[in-house]
Amino acid sequence: MTGCFQPEALVSFPVISLDSIPTHGLTVQVQDWARGGCxxxxxxxxTAVGGQFLVTRLARHIVVRGQLQGTANVACDRCGELLTFSVAGETDCVYLPFDEIVANPNEDDSAQEAPDHGEYDGVALDLVHVVREFFALERPARILCADTDPAADAGCLARFRVRADLASPQPDPRFAVLKGVKPTR
Ligand SMILES: [Zn+2]
Incomplete structure (x- = not known):
């Protein structure tokens, strides 16, 4: 009885309709379609993105598990220098149809350790959203030159100071006006 069918279908496009997900799940290769979201x-x-998702369904819930890695040119949050920043990790998220979330608005609040979940229209899930969400959550609040090269920190700080000097604004003329106003008591 083995070999009659492939245990998992393999696709490489991002929009997965609920009805197209077979019992054994769907393996989705993360390819260039994911660059925008990354x-x-x-x-x-x-500049590069890759990975693989296993997409399964549980009634109308779509479960997405897998790993992702991506690289992007990102400006340093201190000096503005372009950095090559890479992130890799795993994702495990359940997507619920909008109408189900509307019908059970309080369900989320009660669960302390609820798995990550998102929402979709109940028809098809666009994995570009999954990719965007993953990288947004994995991105540190601040990306600095030193994150990619600790030795670059001194240069980063120097560039920041130059920028800060160049950017320091002229005194706001409104303050000059205020100086001329005598306090009234
Ligand atoms: Zn920097």
């Missing part, structure tokens, strides 16, 4: 999530321009 870049948006990391706040830069993606």
């Amino acid at each position: 870049g948006e999530g990391l706040g830069g321009t993606a």
Whole structure:
């Protein structure tokens, strides 16, 4: 009885309709379609993205598990220098149809250790959203030159100081006006 069918279907496009997910799940290769989502999530321009998802369904819930890795050119949050920043990790998220979330608005609040979940329209899930969400969550609050090369920190600080000097604004003319106003008591 083995060999009659492939245990998992393999696809490489991002929009997965609920009805197309077979019992054994769908393996989705993360390819160039994910670059836009990767870049948006990391706040830069993606240069490479890859990974693999296993997409399964549980009634109308779509479960997405897998790993992702992406690289983007991202501006340093201190000096503005473009950095090549890479992130890799695993994702495990359940997507619920909008109408189900609307019908059970309080369900989420009660569960302390609820798995990560998102929402979709109940018809098809666009994995570009999954990719964007993953990279946005994995992105540190600040990306600095030193994150990619600790030795670059001194240069980063120097560039920041130059920028800060260049950017320091002229005194706001409104303050000059205020100086001329005598306090009234
Ligand atoms: Zn920097």
